Each structure stands twice: as structure tokens, then as C-alpha cells.
Amino acid sequence: MNIRNSNWWQTPLLPGGVVFLLAFFSFSGGILKVSPAELSFYYTTVFLGGLVLAWRFHSGRTFAALILVLLAHHAVEFFSAGHIPVAGPGRTALDAVSVFIAANFVWLAAAGEFGFTIASFAPRLGVLFLESTFVAVICRPQPAWGSTVFRGSWLPPVWFTWTRLSQFSCAVFLFAVLYLFIGCVISRKQIDAGLAWALAAAACAFSSGGVGRTADGYIGTAGLLLLVSVVEMSYRMAYHDELTGIPSRRALNDAAAALEPPFAIAVVDVDHFKRFNDTYGHETGDEVLRMVAAQLGKVTGGGRAFRVGGEEFTVLFERKLAEEVIPHLEQLRQMIEETTFRLRGLDRRVVARGPERRTSVRSSSLSAGSRRLPQASDLRVTVSIGVAEALGEGSFQAVLERADKTLYRAKQNGRNRVEVDGRRDSDAKPMRRKKSKAKSA
Secondary structure (H helix, E strand, O other): OOHHHHHHHHHHHHHHHHHHHHHHHHHOOOOOOOOHHHHHHHHHHHHHHHHEEEEEOOOOOHHHHHHHHHHHHHHHHHHHOOOOOOOOOHHHHHHHHHHHHHHHHHHHHOOOOOOOOOHHHHHHHHHHHHHHHHHHHHHHOOOOOOOOOOOOOOOOHHHHOOOOOOOHHHHHHHHHHHHHHHHHHHHOOOOHHHHHHHHHHHHHHHHHOOHHHHHHHHHHHHHHHHHHHEEEHHHHHHHOOOOOEEEHHHHHHHHHHHOOOOOOEEEEEEEOOHHHHHHHHHHHHHHHHHHHHHOOOOOOOOOOOEEOOEEEEEEEEEOOHHHHHHHHHHHHHHHHHHEOOOOOOOOOOOOOOOHHHHHHHHHHOOOOOOOOOOOOOOOEEOOOEEEEEOOOOHHHHHHHHHHHHHHHHHHOOOOOOEOOOOOOHHHOOOOOOOOOOOOOO
């Protein structure tokens, strides 16, 4: 992932960061006064709603995370007998549960999404059973074996007067939260962001003692953050293309409903895409689409890119005329042309699929003047672009159809070019290819 592109910070900060800050100012800052009945309703509703949504959208990770938060919170309440633990079994449970919930969240993030099957839940239930048994053993009436195993101290205790957690528990929480946020920035998935913020909220709950109104509020917020991540995930599935990550046709239709002239539409199509698929395989074809989508995400001039299907993309320019967007589209076309597409290996197909494939590959290397296997630096991708504009009249669909027809004219005129609706071929400016060092995709 290129962190410089496309607002990488939005996934880890929105909306999870906003929800967490509101909870912090409400429960730790005392800005919002919540009655016990309201807090109980908030707590119960959030977890019931989260579990139902996680089940409905087949998010095993979110379902498991919600169960973990609930069990961890109730374990601390049980062993501390409803009072903020200072010593004894309650304090032991607080430290042990804090370490285990942080470790389990890291495991959930690293394992990836899983469904609601016995095979996927069995190992997690087994680990949870072992952890619960261990906590029960070390939380026997003091002194009990292992009751101080999570109370390591390496730094001056005065540095930790703000928390009821041990130094070891704080270190584990810090590592886990940082790990989850780094993973969220890399994956740019709302589920990973939800796990990170939920664990941060759980850390605040256990830092306050794990018992009481403040802890209940933070635990409820952890559930809310996981619930929000499921909603965000469903939204992304509906409005973003799964392969490329850019907005999909449904997002384009929603944007079109609010459009008012003037606007310009550019239809972008990958040249000879079928040849890429037939020669190098669909995996390479998918990599081509991801690379093109990444470049489309950098389009200047206020353009918004959408994948509408197959190898075809659409770029929408609001309040712009066709002549105004041509320089930006030429720059986009040139960026794609100058980007080198690298294969992962040299054992890719060099002929189309078919019964003669093996014979063709074998004979091609033996024939006179045999064709050299394509090297990574040999592969480049180009696109053809058709542009149309809307002034005082014409629906979005009509402008899109004109842009599509113009795209086919660009294909007929040699590909790797930008054509404008209504411009005669004789009016088109000659395409000048700027020589520059190719960038690696």
C-alpha cells in the first residue's frame, strides 16, 4: 500500500476515533452524565445488536471479539465481587484477563476473517477454555500459585499511578493496540480498525479497575465500536469494488443522482486486457486492474474514479467541461503507460490457454528466432479514454453513453489515447509521449 495515496488516515480514525473520543470525554471527563439505567440499556443494546449484526454479515471475527469483551468484563466483576480490585483474586483476575484479551485480539487480527462453522470456532473455544481455567486456578483464595505471574515491574511505580493495571499488562495492551493500528493502516479494513479501537476502549475500562460505571461505559463503547465496524464493512461491500478497493457502480449511480450540469465523464478501458488474461492468467489480470485502479485514484482535477465492471472504469468530474479535464486525463494516461508492471515470476503463461499450449510453449523456445520469455520490465499497460460533457441538457446516462462511444473511437484510432466527444479527428492534438524513467508498480 502506498500511504501517500487516497486519505490513508480515514480508515483508522473515522468513525472509530470519533466514537472513542466521545466516550473518553463522557466517561473519563465527566462531561456527559449517564444514569445507571441508561448505562445498562446502552450496554445491553450494543452487545445484542453487535452480535446479531456480526452473525447476519457472517463476521466471525467480530462475533468472537464481542464475546471476548463480554466474558473478560464479567470475569473481572465476578472475581472482584463487584468492587474495584486492589488486591486478592480480583486484582489477579484484572491483570490476567487484561493480558489474555489483548493477546486474543492480536490473534483475531492475524488470523483474518472466518465464518460460523464448528471447524473455525473449535480451536478458539479450546483456547478460551484453557485461558478461563488458568484464570480460575490463579484466582483462588490467596496465596495461590501463579497469582503474581502478571505483576512484573521494571519501571518506577510512580509512573503508573494513573492506572490500576500492572506494568506487564500495560505493556501487553500497548503492544497489541499498536499492532492492531499498524495492521489497520496496511489493510485499510474497517474490521481491523474496529478491533483496534475496541481494544483501546477495553484497556481504558480495565485501567479504571474493570468494575463500576466508568468501566461499564468503556466496555459498552468497545461493543459499539465493533458494531460500527460491521456497519462500515457492509457499507464498503455495497459501495466499493472488492478487487480494486475503489468505489463501485452503485457508488457511481448514487453520485449521478446528485449531479447538476456542467460535468464531464471519462470512460477508461484497459487496452488488450483479454490478451493479458489469456497470456499470463487471471491472477495477473487482477494485478493489472489493481495497478490501474491505484493510478486512477491519483487523478487530478477533482476527478473521482469508479470501477463499473470488467476492465472498464469511469472518472467523474463535477463542474468541469471536457476541455478542462483533458490535461488531467492525459497525465493519468501517461502515468499508467510509464508504470512498469512486474510479474511475480517468469514461469507465467506465454501463450493463450488451449490444448496446444504445452506444445506451443515447448516449440517456441526451440524454433529459429524463438521468442524470449517476457521479463518483468517488458510488461506495460495502457488505457484508452473517452470523454463527454453535460452542459445545459442531457441526462447522466446520455452523457455516459456518448463517453462510451468516444472510447470506442479511441480504440479504433490506435488505443492509448484520449478522445473527446464532438471533436473531429483532424482537431485532435497529436499525442506526445514524454520519455521518463518508468516507475515500478
